[in-house]
Each structure stands twice: as structure tokens, then as C-alpha cells.
Amino acid sequence: xxxSSPKQSAWNPGEGGSSxxxxxxxxxxxxxxxxxxxxxxxxxxxxxxxxxxxxxxxxSRPGDVxxxxxxxxxxxxxxxxxxxxxxxxxQIVSLDDSAAVTxxxxxxxALVVVATDSERVxxxxxxxxxxxxxxxxxxxxxxxxxxxxxxxxxxSESIVSERGSRYIDFVLPGLLAMNLMGSGMWxxxxxxxxxxxxxLLKRFVATPMxxxxxxxxxLLMRLGLMVIEVTVITVFGYFAFxxxxxxxxxxxxxxxxxxxxVFGSLGLLVASRARTIEAASGLMNLLMLPMWVASGVxxxxxxxxxAVQPVIQALPLTxxxxxxxxxxxxxxxxxxxxLEFAIIATWLVLSFGIALRIFRWR
Amino acid sequence: MPVAPLALEVHALRKTFGNVVAVxxxxxxxxxxECFGLLGPNGAGKTTTIEICEGLQEPDSGxxxxxxxxxxxxxxxxxxxxxxxxxxxxxxxxxTVEETITLFRSFFRRGPVVDEIIRLVQLDEKRGARVGxxxxxxxxxxxxxxxxxxxxxLLFLDEPTTGxxxxxxxxxxxxxxxxxxxxxxxxxxxHYMDEAERLCDRVAIVDxxxxxxxxxxxxxxxxxxxxxxxxxxLAEGAAVPSGLFDTTAGVLGSRxxxxxxxxxxxxxxxxxxxxxxxxxxxxxSLTELRTHTPTxxxxxxxxxxxxxxxx
Numbered sequence: 021x022x023x024s025s026p027k028q029s030a031w032n033p034g035e036g037g038s039s040x041x042x043x044x045x046x047x048x049x050x051x052x053x054x055x056x057x058x059x060x061x062x063x064x065x066x067x068x069x070x071x072x073x074x075x076x077x078x079x080s081r082p083g084d085v086x087x088x089x090x091x092x093x094x095x096x097x098x099x100x101x102x103x104x105x106x107x108x109x110x111q112i113v114s115l116d117d118s119a120a121v122t123x124x125x126x127x128x129x130a131l132v133v134v135a136t137d138s139e140r141v142x143x144x145x146x147x148x149x150x151x152x153x154x155x156x157x158x159x160x161x162x163x164x165x166x167x168x169x170x171x172x173x174x175x176s177e178s179i180v181s182e183r184g185s186r187y188i189d190f191v192l193p194g195l196l197a198m199n200l201m202g203s204g205m206w207x208x209x210x211x212x213x214x215x216x217x218x219x220l221l222k223r224f225v226a227t228p229m230x231x232x233x234x235x236x237x238x239l240l241m242r243l244g245l246m247v248i249e250v251t252v253i254t255v256f257g258y259f260a261f262x263x264x265x266x267x268x269x270x271x272x273x274x275x276x277x278x279x280x281x282v283f284g285s286l287g288l289l290v291a292s293r294a295r296t297i298e299a300a301s302g303l304m305n306l307l308m309l310p311m312w313v314a315s316g317v318x319x320x321x322x323x324x325x326x327a328v329q330p331v332i333q334a335l336p337l338t339x340x341x342x343x344x345x346x347x348x349x350x351x352x353x354x355x356x357x358x359l360e361f362a363i364i365a366t367w368l369v370l371s372f373g374i375a376l377r378i379f380r381w382r
Numbered sequence: 383m384p385v386a387p388l389a390l391e392v393h394a395l396r397k398t399f400g401n402v403v404a405v406x407x408x409x410x411x412x413x414x415x416e417c418f419g420l421l422g423p424n425g426a427g428k429t430t431t432i433e434i435c436e437g438l439q440e441p442d443s444g445x446x447x448x449x450x451x452x453x454x455x456x457x458x459x460x461x462x463x464x465x466x467x468x469x470x471x472x473x474x475x476x477x478t479v480e481e482t483i484t485l486f487r488s489f490f491r492r493g494p495v496v497d498e499i500i501r502l503v504q505l506d507e508k509r510g511a512r513v514g515x516x517x518x519x520x521x522x523x524x525x526x527x528x529x530x531x532x533x534x535x536l537l538f539l540d541e542p543t544t545g546x547x548x549x550x551x552x553x554x555x556x557x558x559x560x561x562x563x564x565x566x567x568x569x570x571x572x573h574y575m576d577e578a579e580r581l582c583d584r585v586a587i588v589d590x591x592x593x594x595x596x597x598x599x600x601x602x603x604x605x606x607x608x609x610x611x612x613x614x615x616l617a618e619g620a621a622v623p624s625g626l627f628d629t630t631a632g633v634l635g636s637r638x639x640x641x642x643x644x645x646x647x648x649x650x651x652x653x654x655x656x657x658x659x660x661x662x663x664x665x666x667s668l669t670e671l672r673t674h675t676p677t678x679x680x681x682x683x684x685x686x687x688x689x690x691x692x693x
Binding site: 039040041043044045047048051052055056215218219220222223224225226227228229382 | 436437438458461462464466468469470471472473474476477481484485486488489490491512528531532
């Protein structure tokens with residue numbers, strides 16, 4: 021059979037042999053992704069590990085104790101030590117001069133108490149550290165009470181540990197948005213630059229393939245993966261840490277969809293002319309680094325000075341983080357997030373439009 | 383019956399990159415159903431020419447007519463009618479042979495079913511294998527398979543066998559011969575003489591962006607006028623008078639390249655004894671003597687004074 025030379029007329033007309041090019045292109049995108057174990061790890065597993073790590077590190081700790089060092093070489097060390105031991109909020113260690121310096125420096129104690137004589141103590145600590153300021157208050161209160169100070173005001177406490185106000189509730193929506201950015205930009209940008217480098221783009225252009233089908237296949241893959249990523253992260257957050265979903269699922273879905281599209285388009289834009297992975301990589305970092313730092317993923321964007329706030333608020337990641345966090349934690353709706361949606365839509369239209377215009381096919 | 387248009391018509395084609403002239407007023411005509419070879423050394427302008435014909439590069443000037451159509455007005459229609467295989471395309475390594483061909487097939491409105499393409503390029507056993515696991519020859523046949531996805535009337539193959547081992551080259555030649563037998567027009571570039579001689583109905587020899595000769599392989603060789611070629615290598619360092627063999631009986635032409643003389647002769651059995659006598663009387667000793675029937679390589683050397691593959 022293979023010996024016969026098939027005449028052109030012997031070809032079967034390809035009915036059934038052909039299917040939609042957009043479908044085939046998208047299928048190839050998914051195959052390329054799913055057959056790359058590293059990509060699967062960074063997209064799905066890594067955000068979960070990061071969320072777990074942060075969730076554990078910043079979990080609410082009711083029985084938290086302050087670690088305090090007492091300088092043994094100081095004259096009143098013994099009496100201070102006696103006064104502080106027994107306080108359940110404090111953990112006391114004895115340190116000599118050099119050990120005290122080291123312990124403060126590396127943070128194994130939050131504060132060092134130096135009893136200069138029986139009537140005087142000196143606190144050594146870093147005012148910028150929250151746990152050091154807390155330790156100072158606790159130690160001071162314990163010492164003063166031991167010497168007979170009484171409280172002037174009667175206090176009663178009711179402890180709040182509400183879902184939605186913990187650090188994990190803050191950081192998980194941030195990680196979700198950051199993941200949309202990372203996988204959108206790396207996933208699309210690298211595949212395209214790689215195809216250009218391997219002359220595959222040129223080869224596609226030599227066929228009747230519609231160019232917008234090629235670009236659309238990347239966005240479709242991103243949307244497909246986005247659904248999985250977002251589901252994995254939110255379901256994990258809900259069951260592992262009880263991170264709430266207070267807003268409407270529809271609003272949430274639209275925010276994630278727009279987020280995936282805007283970062284996919286930025287990925288297209290970065291890859292639209294780059295000929296090497298290195299060039300694309302540099303551009304990606306240039307674009308993403310400021311957003312990792314400033315867009316409020318790990319801490320509130322409000323920490324930055326007022327002067328730069330307009331810039332930070334206009335960044336696409338800030339808008340996506342604020343929208344996702346607002347929906348999940350505060351239950352915000354369309355009206356409250358109109359500005360964020362407008363910012364995301366603007367970035368989407370601009371980056372996709374420019375990418376289409378300047379795209380290098382050869 | 384109307385006269386079928388030429389498969390390819392190129393007139394006064396010019397293309398420069400900066401101040402390098404890649405194609406310098408090149409003319410070509412390829413008949414329908416013909417396997418046409420562009421033969422020339424690296425950098426002769428073959429790839430630039432073929433990529434302009436494929437609509438992948440813009441010429442500076444000149445006219446290109448493909449299957450009677452032009453890129454400027456009929457791009458979409460032409461894309462459906464052409465099969466293009468480029469030098470150095472690397473397909474996605476994680477995707478299988480069948481998936482790759484299915485993808486290319488989906489781009490074309492008409493064409494053979496995927497199974498048939500796979501059978502034609504003899505990749506049946508590798509249909510489920512990922513591209514990354516294929517040998518060089520198999521990758522090249524996959525590349526041809528993708529070019530066949532639209533059942534092209536005109537097929538462009540740019541150096542299809544460069545870098546392949548001898549067995550893979552022969553397999554690819556068999557494939558090209560089957561394609562030629564099926565009646566489609568083929569334009570291929572190569573810098574292998576034996577490839578052009580075996581596969582092509584006609585060959586254009588390209589050098590410095592111009593066609594310097596165009597004919598059937600036999601015709602080009604016949605134009606050389608020699609029945610045999612004799613190569614004589616002299617001992618290094620000997621002082622050799624120029625025109626040494628000018629008066630030797632039976633020698634039609636000669637050329638010197640270092641210690642190596644290449645002689646075009648009418649009949650080897652008469653020329654070789656005369657050559658030996660000439661050397662003897664000039665008191666030169668030879669280290670090697672070879673004869674062969676002339677090839678396109680000899681044609682190229684006689685036209686340009688250079689070998690096709692320098693070094």
C-alpha cells in the first residue's frame with residue numbers, strides 16, 4: 021500500500037477530517053500546558069502552598085507570649101526576673117551582654133530588660149517592631165503592678181475573632197489576583213515568544229490560519245485555566261481557613277474573568293515584539309514587580325505616601341485585588357466597584373488593541 | 383482547454399537587507415506539474431527568493447505571479463492553494479504527530495483526512511508520539527506533512543534534507559518523488575547536487591542573487607561539453623606552470639585549485655595516458671588521480687569557479 025504513489029485524485033475529500041481551527045488551536049494550548057508539569061505546579065500548587073504558609077504564620081494566636089530577655093550582668097537582674105516569672109503572657113530568658121545584643125538583633129527576644137539598680141529599669145527594643153512595643157507594655161505593666169500600682173479604671177473585655185478580619189482573609193484574595201497576573205502574563209508571553217523563536221509563528225502565517233484565531237486561543241486557554249485556578253484557591257481558602265465569600269458569585273466571576281483577560285492581554289503586549297525569552301522576561305519583571313510591591317497583595321496599598329496613590333490605584337493589579345477582596349470579604353456589588361471595573365476594562369482594551377497593532381508575526 | 387497558468391513566474395525580483403543585496407534581478411518560470419530546483423551555495427539568495435514567493439517577505443521590486451495570482455490581491459485564496467515548508471521550524475515538542483497534523487489540517491478549507499497524510503509521509507508508527515521524541519528525519523517528514531494539509535497545488539520545500547543522515551535523506555527523496563508523481567508542482571531549494579539531479583525536472587543555478595543557468599540537470603551537464611572529469615592532485619610545493627594541460631590531447635578545459643587540477647575531457651581512456659605523459663615531461667609527481675562522470679557540482683564549478691560548499 022505504501023508503495024503505491026497516491027494520485028492527487030486519490031485523496032479523500034476532507035469532510036469530517038477538518039474541525040474548527042480555533043478549537044484545534046485552543047486544544048493545543050491546553051495540551052502544551054498540561055504536559056508541562058512545572059507550569060501546572062506554579063499555577064495550581066504554588067498559590068496553595070503560599071496561602072497555607074502565610075495562613076499558618078499569621079494565624080490568630082490567643083495564647084501568644086512575648087519573649088523577653090533579662091540582662092544577667094545588671095545589678096537588679098534577679099529581682100526583675102523574679103517579678104516577671106509567673107506572668108503567663110511573658111516568656112523570660114536570661115542573657116549576658118553579648119547574647120543580649122545578638123538576641124535582639126536576630127529577633128529571638130522582642131525586648132531586653134536591664135535593671136540598672138533596684139529602683140530603675142531600662143528597656144532595650146526597636147520601636148518599629150509591633151511585637152517589641154507589645155512586649156514593652158506587658159513587661160512594664162507586670163513590673164509596675166508588682167511594685168503596687170493599681171488600675172484606676174475597671175476594664176472588661178470581649179474578644180473578637182471574626183471571619184473576614186484576619187490576615188488570611190486579607191491576603192488570600194490578594195494571592196488570587198496575583199496568580200491571575202502571573203499565570204496570565206508568563207503563560208501567554210512565554211508561549212508566544214517561544215513560538216516566534218522556533219519559527220512556528222512564521223509557519224502558521226504561511227497557512228490560511230486567521231491571526232485573530234491564534235491570539236484568541238491563548239485568551240480562551242487563560243479563561244479555562246482561570247476557572248480552575250480560582251476555584252481551587254477559593255475553595256481551599258474557604259475550607260482550610262474559613263475565608264468567606266460574602267459577595268455575589270456572578271460579580272466575583274466577572275471580576276476574575278476580566279482579571280484573567282486583562283493580564284492575558286498584557287502578556288500578549290509584552291510578547292508582541294520580543295524575539296527572545298530574555299527580552300520578554302525583562303519586560304515582564306519591569307511590569308510586574310511594581311505591582312507585586314505596591315498593589316496591596318500582602319499589605320494594604322494605603323501604606324504608600326499619598327503622592328503616589330493615584331498611580332497605585334490606576335495599576336491593573338490594584339484594581340483586580342481591590343475588586344476581588346471587596347467582593348469576597350466585604351460583599352461589595354457592582355456600584356461600589358464601578359471604578360475598579362472601569363480601570364480593568366481600560367487596561368484590557370488598551371493593551372489588547374496595542375498588542376494586535378504592533379504584533380510581530382515573523 | 384485553456385492553457386494552465388504557470389505554477390510560478392518571477393520577474394526582475396530584487397531584495398536588499400541594508401546594503402546587502404540578497405536577490406539581484408532574478409527571473410524564474412516554473413511549469414505546472416514540474417519539480418523545480420533552486421540550487422546554490424549558502425547565502426546565494428535561495429531562501430529569500432522562496433520566502434518572497436511564499437508571501438512571507440516583501441520584495442523591494444519585481445513581480446511574482448503564483449498559480450496565476452498575486453499576493454497583493456489574492457492572499458487568502460493563495461494560502462489555501464500553497465503548501466509551505468520552512469527551514470528550521472520547530473513544532474511544539476509536547477504535542478503528538480497526529481495532533482500537530484490535525485491542527486494544520488484545520489486551517490485549510492479542503493484537503494485530505496489526517497490519516498491519509500500520516501500514511502503518505504510514513505509516520506503511522508509515530509502518530510501518537512510527541513514531536514520531541516522524533517528523529518531529525520521524522521521531524522522533517524512531519525514538516526512536509528503539515529505542508530500537505532491543504533492538498534496544495536504548489537509545494538515549497540526549503541532545504542528539506544539539510545542536516546539529515548543519508549538514510550533519512552533517501553526516505554525524504556522517496557516522499558518528494560511520490561508527491562511529484564501525484565501531479566503537484568514543487569519548488570525546492572538545496573545545496574546538494576545529488577538531490578537536485580535526482581529530484582528535479584529542471585534546475586536553476588543561483589549565485590549572488592541571480593540565476594546563472596537554468597535547464598534540466600542533464601542539459602546543464604551536457605552543456606559542459608565533457609564526457610568525463612579527471613581530477614589530478616599534485617604533490618604539494620611543486621612549481622606548476624600555468625596552462626600545463628593546455629596542449630594535452632583530449633583535454634577540453636582545465637582549472638587549478640591549490641594542488642588540485644580539474645580537467646574536462648572527452649574520453650578518459652585517451653586523456654588519462656596523455657595527462658600522465660604531460661606530467662612526466664614536466665617532471666611533476668602526482669599524489670592522486672580520479673575520474674568521474676560530470677555532475678551539477680562540475681557545472682557549478684565551471685560557471686562560478688567555486689565549489690558549491692566551500693570548505
